[in-house]
Amino acid sequence: KNEVEQSPQNLTAQEGEFITINCSYSVGISALHWLQQHPGGGIVSLFMLSSGKKKHGRLIATINIQEKHSSLHITASHPRDSAVYICAVLHGGNQFYFGTGTSLTVIP
Amino acid sequence: DVKVTQSSRYLVKRTGEKVFLECVQDMDHENMFWYRQDPGLGLRLIYFSYDVKMKEKGDIPEGYSVSREKKERFSLILESASTNQTSMYLCASCPSGVGNYGYTFGSGTRLTVV
Numbered sequence: 001k002n003e004v005e006q007s008p009q010n011l012t013a014q015e016g017e018f019i020t021i022n023c024s025y026s027v028g029i030s031a032l033h034w035l036q037q038h039p040g041g042g043i044v045s046l047f048m049l050s051s052g053k054k055k056h057g058r059l060i061a062t063i064n065i066q067e068k069h070s071s072l073h074i075t076a077s078h079p080r081d082s083a084v085y086i087c088a089v090l091h092g093g094n095q096f097y098f099g100t101g102t103s104l105t106v107i108p
Numbered sequence: 109d110v111k112v113t114q115s116s117r118y119l120v121k122r123t124g125e126k127v128f129l130e131c132v133q134d135m136d137h138e139n140m141f142w143y144r145q146d147p148g149l150g151l152r153l154i155y156f157s158y159d160v161k162m163k164e165k166g167d168i169p170e171g172y173s174v175s176r177e178k179k180e181r182f183s184l185i186l187e188s189a190s191t192n193q194t195s196m197y198l199c200a201s202c203p204s205g206v207g208n209y210g211y212t213f214g215s216g217t218r219l220t221v222v
Contacts, residue, residue, distance in 0.1 A: 002150070033210045041117075041145075041196055041216030048210040086150070088211075094139050094158070094202060096211065100150035 003027050006087050006099035013106050019074040021102045023087030031090040032070050034061050037101070038083045046072070046085075077106045111135075114199050114214035121221050127186040129217050131199030138204045140182035141211070142166075142174065144195040151198065157182055189221045 007022045023032070034046040047054050047061040049070070054061050058077075063070040074081055082105050088096040115130035131140065139158055143151040143166075153166030155174040163174050171193060175183045182201075186193055196218050200211040 031210075035211075035213075041198070041218065043198065043200075043213040043216075045210050045212070088151075094204070095141075095153065095156065098151040100148060 002100070003091065003097045004087055004089055004099040006085075006102050008102060009100070010103045011105070013077050013104070015078060015106055015108050017077050017106075019077050019081075019104065019106075021072045021085050021087075021104070023070040023072070023099055025068050025070075025087075025089045025097075027089065027091045027097075029065075029068075029089040029091050032063055033088040033090070033096060034070070034072050035086040035088060036083045037086060043086070074104075079106045079108050082106050112199055112201050112212050112214040114197075114217050116217050117215065119217055119219045121186075121189050121219065123190060123221055125186075125189045125221075127189050127219070127221075129184040129186075129197055129199075129219070131182045131184070131201075131214055132180050133182075133201040133212070134180065135201060135203070135212065136179065137201035137212075138179075139202045140176065141200045141202075142172075142182065142184045143198045143200065144168070145198055145216075146195050154184065186219075191221050193219065194221045195219060 005024045031050045037043045058075045060073040084101040086101045087099040112133045141156040142154045157176045173185045198216045199214040
């Protein structure tokens with residue numbers, strides 16, 4: 001059983017489309033981390049949030065603590081957004097629990 | 109620019125070899141972590157360390173050990189490599205207030221054991 005579930009597992013979109021990736025978790029958390037992993041392996045941090053909403057460029061992350069749910073939105077998607085997007089939750093201490101990722105492909 | 113550096117991007121080792129994966133961070137972070145990543149399984153924690161010479165087992169420590177002799181360096185050791193240890197290995201670090209900052213990851217080491 002995984003404490004963090006992401007949907008969809010795979011997503012293909014046309015360039016310009018609005019994209020939503022979902023993350024649900026089953027434990028109490030103090031923070032949620034959205035990460036991006038490009039082919040080749042390196043993982044970069046997109047957002048850390050514990051409430052509400054954050055925006056950076058074309059990326060928006062929201063979290064609903066009561067519903068134990070977070071979404072990552074990408075507006076005006078572009079082929080360079082193609083990557084695996086990973087949700088991780090901080091549940092006690094300094095250790096994150098990771099979802100298995102959503103693989104996004106944006107077609108020109 | 110702050111960094112977590114892993115010594116090798118790609119590594120091929122033979123079954124039974126002792127393998128060292130090195131991770132160095134330049135951010136003076138207290139916490140360091142080793143994960144392996146396999147298709148469909150996500151990131152799984154092998155070991156972590158809260159301080160120099162401190163280590164804690166993660167979810168899948170069997171077949172691995174670690175060493176943290178200096179704050180900036182956290183080494184993962186495969187005592188006797190086996191084919192089921194073929195994987196992507198990722199090192200991460202964070203300050204003690206991880207809820208504010210999250211993890212910084214290295215670029216990963218793709219290990220193949222033949």
